Amino acid sequence: MILYRYIAEALFYAFMILTFMGAFMAVRSQLLMHAVIGLAVSLLGIAGLYFHLGSTFLAVMQVLIYVGAVCIMIAMGIMLGNTPSQLAEKNLKGRNLLLAIGSCAAVFLALFATLSRTGFAPAAERIGDMSIQFVGENLLLQYCLAFELISLILLTAIIGSIILARGGRDGAVK
Amino acid sequence: MIISDNLNTYLIIAALLLVIGLYGMIQHRSLIGMLISSEFILNGAALNFMAFNTFTAPNPAVGQIYALFIMGLAAAEAAIAVSIIIVVYRRFRNEDPAIIQDMKY
Incomplete structure (x- = not known):
């Protein structure tokens, strides 16, 4: 074991x-x-x-x-x-490397300091388990709004990207 | 040393993913590179939700549903962003953000 x-x-x-x-x-x-x-x-x-x-x-x-x-x-x-x-010759060139590393290190240190000082207590009691059946029941009953929002967002994205990229190579919309 | 069932491990991994995504956002010189970096930020957020879901949440389905929601958002965002990049490339013959930042001609 x-x-x-x-x-x-x-x-x-x-x-x-x-x-x-x-x-x-x-x-x-x-x-x-x-x-x-x-x-x-x-x-x-x-x-x-x-x-x-x-x-x-x-x-x-x-x-x-x-x-x-x-x-x-x-x-x-x-x-x-x-x-x-x-793209290969100009990608990753001409940007300030030091500034990027400094700002990222600052963000990481802030997050690390926060989470090292915080104690996260586990929940007093848990319902259900991690099974796919429990997720499905929750997704379709109690958290139905999230499910519907995902489908709505994906539909909007499909329609939007078709409309955006519809024209030919010269950019003219037929 | 067992670190795989410790909440802080996952939180640090998620923070590192956010930082790597931020670094890529600053460092890349093309729109697609920035899009790739934004995926890391979204994944860090989803990993955070899943870590709290496993270790502290009373209902273990909520975090999974939210991570699934983030995946759907990322797919929609990538579809829209790729088509916008294609349109921008058709119009400007270029996808350097420094050149197209005026957004008009």
Whole structure:
């Protein structure tokens, strides 16, 4: 039994490394296509973290929606937009590196100081479990508004992106 | 040392994701790079919700529903942003934010 704990812990470290390596690849790579691959790797690592948090459902949804849909869509956007060789030479250049690192370190230190001083007490009593059945019942009964809002937002996004990108290569709307 | 069932571990990971996303937002010189960085910020928020859901929330479905909501928002945001970037590229032949920041011609 204790061996399983150690295997799970080693997997947790592996997912954490995957998340941060992918994230660094996404923000530091010159080519945008490499950045998308880094994003996909990082999102896979976050799916593993969701698995460790006890939610199989969200881990599967993360792989389906983020890695499967969002990353592919961004890759399509890169291919339809600028060519990678044009972007490679000017991406990540000419920005103030010191200022970026300083501001990010300040934000992280503020968050870290806050959460290291705060004690988060667990709930006195918990209802239900992490199962997909309980999530489904809650999503369709008590938190129905969130479900309807997701569908409304996605419909609006589909219609909006069709209207925006409707014209031909010369920008004329037929 | 077992760190995978500690709330603070996940909160620090989420904070680091937010910071990496912020860094990418400042550092990237193209709109798509900024879009990719914004995904990290959204994922940090979702991971935060899931961590609190697992360790402190009385109803363990709420955090999962909210993380799912964030995923839907991110998908919609990416769709709209990619189509806006395509339109911007068609009009300006460029997607450097420093050039197109005037938003008109």
